[in-house]
Amino acid sequence: MAFSPLIRQMVDALRGLPGVGPKTAQRMALHLLERDRPAAAHLAQALQAAIDGVGYCTRCRTLSETEICSLCSDPRRDDSLLCVLQSPADVWAVEQAGGYQGRYFVLKGHLSPLDGMGPEEIGVPALLDCLEGRAVTEVILATNPTVEGEATAHYIAGLLRPRGIKVSRIAHGVPLGGELEYIDGGTLAHALAGRTQIL
Amino acid sequence: MAFSPLIRQMVDALRGLPGVGPKTAQRMALHLLERDRPAAAHLAQALQAAIDGVGYCTRCRTLSETEICSLCSDPRRDDSLLCVLQSPADVWAVEQAGGYQGRYFVLKGHLSPLDGMGPEEIGVPALLDCLEGRAVTEVILATNPTVEGEATAHYIAGLLRPRGIKVSRIAHGVPLGGELEYIDGGTLAHALAGRTQIL
Known part of the structure; x- marks a missing residue:
């Protein structure tokens, strides 16, 4: 294979991101190394800062x-x-x-x-x-x-x-912008049962 | 907004990856912080190692x-x-x-x-x-x-x-697995002009 170990490690690490497969990880690694090293440095630093600094709110737990x-x-x-x-x-x-x-x-x-x-x-x-x-x-x-x-x-x-x-x-019903034709039966049944009077 | 500064920075930095928009960056940041901090640490470290260690081959320039x-x-x-x-x-x-x-x-x-x-x-x-x-x-x-x-x-x-x-x-022609119907005219013209005799 043509990857050097550091590039292979970088591609593997990028695959740890949700929704990123091998091809995308390769494309990301190449883009960062060839065209945008400052973005890679910024990402490395921001990830580390977030891991170190972000915990949970003791009150609401977000x-x-x-x-x-x-x-x-x-x-x-x-x-x-x-x-x-x-x-x-x-x-x-x-x-x-x-x-x-x-x-x-x-x-x-x-x-x-x-x-x-x-x-x-x-x-x-x-x-x-x-x-x-x-x-x-x-x-x-x-x-x-x-x-x-x-x-x-x-x-x-x-x-x-x-x-x-x-x-x-929270209310269950048809989402805004949806078309009734494509909405599942359960949601539609909820929307009908939970109808609100408008006049 | 509900983001703390470190999370906002992380989301912004993830948007530096090619093909990653605001929603995807947010999803990635949340996934890493909530479910997979080791992956985030690994990525931060791999990015830094690659930036520091990867240059170009003096012979072939890859x-x-x-x-x-x-x-x-x-x-x-x-x-x-x-x-x-x-x-x-x-x-x-x-x-x-x-x-x-x-x-x-x-x-x-x-x-x-x-x-x-x-x-x-x-x-x-x-x-x-x-x-x-x-x-x-x-x-x-x-x-x-x-x-x-x-x-x-x-x-x-x-x-x-x-x-x-x-x-x-390199040869120009129809890609393997392609269907002629969907291949552009330029490619098809090249494929015809560059035909090879098989019998």
């Missing part, structure tokens, strides 16, 4: 480089709303969507007993702890609209019921 | 971490054949295709006077130097089958003619 993340420490957010999500990516998605002004709590994925992911592992006790002594009046369960996400939401709702906190689930 | 690359220093290769290519990626492609046992010479791209890429810039004098005192009997011009690649091959062929070295060009 990725954060400070002990309390910027969302938890922002005094303008509404303390009475708590949105429960499955991953930091979901926090980003909700923030990018805009409109939500409450707080967050991030679970470590969803309940999956067969994989050893019980309530303890995904952080349900921490969620209950975090409700103690806080003025949360509504918990919005925004786990994924999958079987596991629904089960997780259902389980958490059961735990919150005795506490007298209002618990809601 | 990417190499040694002064003379493994292909140039391999005594089993045929010194009488020299394949001229446009980039190190092309060397890898020819090597992966297998079957070629000669030497290589890598140009820095193709002639492009409007971009300031003349014969000097792409390394034509170095190619001529490298032919001096070597037992090359055939130069295979394997620049890309584009207008610029053809022009570059034509220019180099003109310089080699007085030296009495055999000069060849």
Whole structure:
């Protein structure tokens, strides 16, 4: 083979990125080495800085480089709303969507007993702890609209019921811009059952 | 925005990779931070090692971490054949295709006077130097089958003619597995003109 060991190592390391196969990794390595070494140096430095500096917010458990993340420490957010999500990516998605002004709590994925992911592992006790002594009046369960996400939401709702906190689930229905013809039956059934009166 | 500065820097740096847009960069950053920090550390280290260690072979000018690359220093290769290519990626492609046992010479791209890429810039004098005192009997011009690649091959062929070295060009024709219906007219015309007798 024509690769020298360092290039081969670099190609292998690039394959560690999600969605990058051998051809793409090779193309990336060549591009960086031939045309953009500063970008490679910048990437190496940024990766190392992120690994060293990024941990988890002790309050909401999203990725954060400070002990309390910027969302938890922002005094303008509404303390009475708590949105429960499955991953930091979901926090980003909700923030990018805009409109939500409450707080967050991030679970470590969803309940999956067969994989050893019980309530303890995904952080349900921490969620209950975090409700103690806080003025949360509504918990919005925004786990994924999958079987596991629904089960997780259902389980958490059961735990919150005795506490007298209002618990809601994000709406299921047809996505904006979708065409009914191409939407699966389950979603369409949900959209019909959850219809809202407009006149 | 929900990104902390280190994560934002990491996402920006990942966008320096070819073919990686903002969404993909975000997904990659999250995957590395949440699920695979060792892969991120490995990538940071491999990138830095490659930037520091990989230069160019002084003989064939492909990417190499040694002064003379493994292909140039391999005594089993045929010194009488020299394949001229446009980039190190092309060397890898020819090597992966297998079957070629000669030497290589890598140009820095193709002639492009409007971009300031003349014969000097792409390394034509170095190619001529490298032919001096070597037992090359055939130069295979394997620049890309584009207008610029053809022009570059034509220019180099003109310089080699007085030296009495055999000069060849890679065959143009229909790619294996292609369907004639979908092949462009130029390629098809070349394939017909360059037909080979089989009986």
